[in-house]
Amino acid sequence: MQFTTSIDRRTRAMLAAGLCGSCLPLAALADDDAHELELKAHGVYWADKGLAYPTAKTPKPQPAAYEQSALGLELNYRSPYFLGGVAGFDASVYSVNRLGASGVPTTQLVEVGNNGRLENGYQSLGQALLKLRLGDKAVVKLGRQFQDSLLLKSTTNRAVPDTYSGVSAMLRPADGVKLYGAVYDQYRSRTTGEFVHFRTEASGRNGIDYIAVLGGNYVRGPLELTAEYLHAKSYLAKSALIAAYTIPLGTDRLKLSGGYLTSRDAGSLFVCGAEKDMDCTGSGRISNRGSGAYVDVAWTVRDFTIGGALTKISGFWIEDNYAVDADRTGALTQDPGTNPFPTQAVVGPDFTNRDETAAQIRVAYDWKALVPGLKTAYRYVRGTGARSSNLVNNVEGREQYRELDARYELPFVKNVSLRYLFMTYDSQADGRTASQTLNGLTRQDWRQHRFYIDYSYRF
Numbered sequence: 266m267q268f269t270t271s272i273d274r275r276t277r278a279m280l281a282a283g284l285c286g287s288c289l290p291l292a293a294l295a296d297d298d299a300h301e302l303e304l305k306a307h308g309v310y311w312a313d314k315g316l317a318y319p320t321a322k323t324p325k326p327q328p329a330a331y332e333q334s335a336l337g338l339e340l341n342y343r344s345p346y347f348l349g350g351v352a353g354f355d356a357s358v359y360s361v362n363r364l365g366a367s368g369v370p371t372t373q374l375v376e377v378g379n380n381g382r383l384e385n386g387y388q389s390l391g392q393a394l395l396k397l398r399l400g401d402k403a404v405v406k407l408g409r410q411f412q413d414s415l416l417l418k419s420t421t422n423r424a425v426p427d428t429y430s431g432v433s434a435m436l437r438p439a440d441g442v443k444l445y446g447a448v449y450d451q452y453r454s455r456t457t458g459e460f461v462h463f464r465t466e467a468s469g470r471n472g473i474d475y476i477a478v479l480g481g482n483y484v485r486g487p488l489e490l491t492a493e494y495l496h497a498k499s500y501l502a503k504s505a506l507i508a509a510y511t512i513p514l515g516t517d518r519l520k521l522s523g524g525y526l527t528s529r530d531a532g533s534l535f536v537c538g539a540e541k542d543m544d545c546t547g548s549g550r551i552s553n554r555g556s557g558a559y560v561d562v563a564w565t566v567r568d569f570t571i572g573g574a575l576t577k578i579s580g581f582w583i584e585d586n587y588a589v590d591a592d593r594t595g596a597l598t599q600d601p602g603t604n605p606f607p608t609q610a611v612v613g614p615d616f617t618n619r620d621e622t623a624a625q626i627r628v629a630y631d632w633k634a635l636v637p638g639l640k641t642a643y644r645y646v647r648g649t650g651a652r653s654s655n656l657v658n659n660v661e662g663r664e665q666y667r668e669l670d671a672r673y674e675l676p677f678v679k680n681v682s683l684r685y686l687f688m689t690y691d692s693q694a695d696g697r698t699a700s701q702t703l704n705g706l707t708r709q710d711w712r713q714h715r716f717y718i719d720y721s722y723r724f
Contacts, residue, residue, distance in 0.1 A: 305339040308718040309374060309424050315711035321699045331368030335375060337361050337424030346398050357392035359425040374424050376456050389458030391428045405434045412447060415505045416495040417478050418603040423455040430460050443482040450475045463587040465500055465539035473534065473587055474498040487511045497586050499532030505605060520563040526605065528555040528582045540585050542705050544653035551655050555580035557617060561607045568631040574607035575624050581654035582617040608646050610666045613690055618651035618705035638674040651705060658701040664692035680722060686715040
C-alpha cells in the first residue's frame with residue numbers, strides 16, 4: 266500500500282514527462298468520451314500580516330508579514346474502464362513554481378528549506394491509481410488519490426491539491442444509499458512533492474500507522490443523512506452525523522441542516538505536544554473528550570442566498586489530524602485536518618475551542634443578471650466563551666472573523682476564472698498571562714489578501 270517517493274527532483278521531472286508522453290497518444294487514438302486529458306493552471310498570490318500574542322520568549326511581538334505567489338500546473342489523465350468495463354487507471358502530474366516572495370519565510374505555497382529560504386518549487390506524481398468497477402454498484406481505487414468526505418478532505422486552496430496514498434472503496438447497494446471507506450498510510454501535503462507517513466506534532470515517538478475513514482450517505486427526496494467515522498491509529502478518533510432537509514418555496518428554497526460531531530483521544534500517541542492548539546504542560550499522555558453540535562439555515566431567494574449557523578462546542582473538538590515531515594531537517598509541517606462545521610474559517614481560526622459558542626451570518630449574490638459570471642459572498646463569525654483545552658485557568662477568549670469572496674468566470678475568455686478573498690480576524694483573551702494561555706487563539710490581529718487565477722483546457 267506504500268507509494269514512497271524518495272527519488273530526486275530531476276527523476277520526478279523525467280517521470281512526469283514520461284507520463285505526459287504516454288497519455289497524449291492514448292487520448293488522441295480514443296473517442297473523446299473514452300479517455301480524458303485535462304491541463305489546469307492555477308496562479309496564487311497571498312499577502313498576509315498578523316500580530317501574535319506575547320510569550321515569555323517574545324514579550325513584545327512585532328507584526329509579521331509576508332507575500333508569496335506561485336503557479337501550479339496539473340496534467341490530469343483519466344482512462345476508461347478496460348477488460349469489459351472492470352479496470353482502468355488515472356494519473357496526475359503536478360508542478361509548482363514559486364513566482365515571488367517577500368517578508369517572513371513561512372510554509373504556505375512551498376516549503377521553507379534548511380537554509381531558511383523558500384524552496385523554488387517541486388514536481389510530483391500527485392495521483393496514480395488503479396480503479397476497479399463492479400457495474401454501477403461499486404468502485405475500488407488503489408494508489409495515490411483525492412479524498413473527499415466529512416472528516417478527511419483534500420484541500421484545493423494552495424497551488425495544487427494534496428493527495429493520499431492507500432485504498433478507497435464506494436458501494437451503492439440501493440437507490441439513494443452510498444457506503445464508502447478508505448485507509449491511507451501516506452500523504453503528500455499541499456506544499457511538497459514528497460509522499461510521507463503521517464505523524465503527530467510531538468517529539469519522539471509520533472508516527473501514525475494509518476488514517477481510516479468509514480461512512481455512509483442516504484438521500485431520499487428532500488432529506489439527506491450522512492454519518493462518518495475517522496480513526497488515526499493510536500492517536501485520534503472522530504465521528505459525525507449530519508442531517509439536511511430542503512424545502513422548496515416556489516422558485517426559492519429553504520435548507521435546514523444540523524450535525525453532531527465528536528473528537529476523542531485514541532491511544533498512546535495522544536500526548537501533550539501532539540497538537541499545537543492543546544493547552545497542557547509536559548509531554549505525557551493526556552485525554553480528550555470533545556464534541557460539537559450545530560444548526561444551519563440557508564434561504565435562497567432568486568439570486569440571493571442568506572444564511573446563518575450556530576455551533577456549540579463541549580470540551581475541545583480537534584480540527585487537526587496529523588502533521589507531516591517538512592523539507593527542513595528535524596522539522597514538521599503542521600497540516601490542519603478537515604473542519605465540517607459551517608462556522609469554521611477558510612484559513613486560521615477553527616472556532617472549536619473548549620466550550621466555545623460560534624455564531625455565523627452570511628449572504629451571497631449571483632450577479633448573472635447584471636454581470637454574467639460574477640458571484641460575491643460575505644461571512645461573519647463570532648466566537649465567545651473559549652477556554653483552555655487541558656488546563657484549568659481563568660482565561661476566556663473571544664474571536665471574530667470576516668470574509669469577502671468574489672469570483673468571476675470570464676464570459677469573454679473560455680475556461681478562465683478569477684477569485685479574490687479578503688479575510689480579517691481578531692481575538693481577545695481575558696485573563697491571559699505568560700503562564701496562563703489559550704493556544705486556540707493564535708493571533709491578536711490578522712489580515713490576508715488572496716488572489717487566484719485559473720485556466721483549464723480539456724484535450
